[in-house]
Amino acid sequence: MRQIRPNRRTAALGSAGALVVATLMATAVAAPTASATSSRSGQDREARGAAIAAERAAKAGIDWQDCPADWGLEKPIQCGWVTVPLDYAKPNGKKIKLAVDHIGNTGTPQERQGALVYNPGGPGGSGLRFPRRVTTNAPVWANVAKAYDFVGFDPRGVGHSAPISCIDPQEFVKAPKADPVPDSEADKLAQRKLAREYAEGCAERTGRAMLQQMTTPNTVRDLDVIRAALGEKKLNYLGVSYGTYLGAVYGTMFPGHLRRMVVDSVVNPSRENIWYQANLEQDIAFEGRWKDWEDWVAANDAVFHLGTTRAAVQAKWLDLRATAKKNPIGGLVGPAELIGFFQSAPYYDSSWIPVATVFSKYFAGDTQALVDAAAPDLTDTAGNITSENGNAVYTAVECTDAKWPTSWKKWDKDNTALNKKYPFMTWANAWMNLPCATWPVKQQTPVDVKTHKGLPKVLIVQSTRDAATPYAGAVELHKRFKGSRLITEQNAGSHGVTSLVNTCINPRVDAYLLTGKLDVDDVTCAPHATPKP
Secondary structure (H helix, E strand, O other): OEOOOOOOOOOOEOOOOOOHHHHHOOOOOOOOOHHHHHHHHHHHHHHHHHHHHHHHHHHHOOOOEEOOHHHOOOOOOEEEEEEEEOOOOOOOOOEEEEEEEEEOOOOOOOOOOEEEEEEOOOOOOOOOOOOHHHHOOOHHHHHHHHHEEEEEEOOOOOOOOOOOOOOOHHHHHOOOOOOOOOOOHHHHHHHHHHHHHHHHHHHHHHOHHHHHOOOHHHHHHHHHHHHHHOOOOOEEEEEEEHHHHHHHHHHHHOHHHEEEEEEEEEOOOOOOOOOHHHHHHHHHHHHHHHHHHHHHHHHOHHHHOOOOOHHHHHHHHHHHHHHHHHOOEOOOEOHHHHHHHHOHHHHOHHHHHHHHHHHHHHHOOOOHHHHHHHOOOOOOHHHHHHHHHHHHHHHHHHHHHOOOOOOHHHHHHHHHHHHHHOOOOHHHHHHHHHHHHHOOOOOOOOOOOOOOOOOOOOEEEEEOOOOOOOOHHHHHHHHHOOOOEEEEEOOOOOOOOOOOOOOOOHHHHHHHHHHOOOOOOOEEEOOOOOOOO
16 A cells, blocks of 8 residues: 555555665675575666666756746745666666656755755655755745755655556546455456456556666665755755665665665565555554544544444444445445555544545535545546555555466465454455566566664654554664664654654654754653644
């Protein structure tokens, strides 16, 4: 499941570098196997290619201009391009251009500490809106903005950066789709066929050469080339959700190129977790956060009139789901579309009131509010292209990054078992990821995230009830990155902590980015304010 703000779509998860240090470590005493040797020589070539690309980018710089009008980025934000190799093993081969944008620091030249580069997650999320935190005067970021230029980018394959596609965008958003929870073996067969066709579509519409290079390590190498193009000796980085995995891999591959790094809502970087297990863990965490939201809806029954207990609210959900399955609401909203809309509540506290309001209106007789919120808008062709592109990148990166089970028996057994206790998201997430079982290009081995010489102290921020990136991921990265500090937001679960107002967390993030100072020990903070309807 993708780990960025979900689109109106059926599928769920969200949860997508330069390899100098990691590859140069492998001088083992025992004779390496042939496959290990060939893998290592490939990594050495990619590391050399990344160094060549960064050197070229440092010389070329970025030709900043006003952003294209249809990008929605107001002045004084400026846009530009950074050229990178498609395949870092062939730095003189095919190139692609990455879209980047920036806004200068708001303080004095003396206060400026360099650029702060941002990735929001996905894989498949665009970071280009990051400089708008300055133009929209986001108060949480005001202190940091005095010291840093805010820099965003579209990762390879995303948005304006050689965008990829797996299916016609209008077809992708078409509704109603089949209920993700299967009633029969025939339902499962139909979903398996769709997943296989989707994987084939990625190869046909994107091309195998591009698909093979859609990996986290390549995006990390791209990030290092962007650092060089910005004229920065060392990178300052803020990563949220999947952006934390980019940061973890960057810290492993380029430890000496990193100055400061904040990772917020952390993907578990363990090789065993990337990516099949990560998605199963999400299913469990989503159920927990869904229940948190239902408890809140019940506590606010005077506003929403959906029941005074979690069980009563869940009964209303199951009633709505059954109705939509029998007769899609407005002819468009079935169970798949309901999940696509309602999943934003366990993702983000900012969705609690809007989702509960639509839910409440439905049971008060207003079905149109639900159709407006959950059905696709076929007239929004630009938005549908963005949704399809985001899903294509998500799939391409997660499927290419790591080996996935190819046995349908394993998928069926694991998801059938999980669905019994955690039904909200399990099957929707399974079908979203199933293209990885029949993926048309070679699947890689994830980077072994660990501390190498030169890695600075990293700040990790995580809430305990996060659905998209469960808390254990932050604990795991904290173990792997020596000297890191973990700020835990207790009894909270909104995905992406650093942009929320929390007087225990915000000053600590500021202090780290502005001075490099961290607390002596890890810190546990009370939760941010719960939404009040």
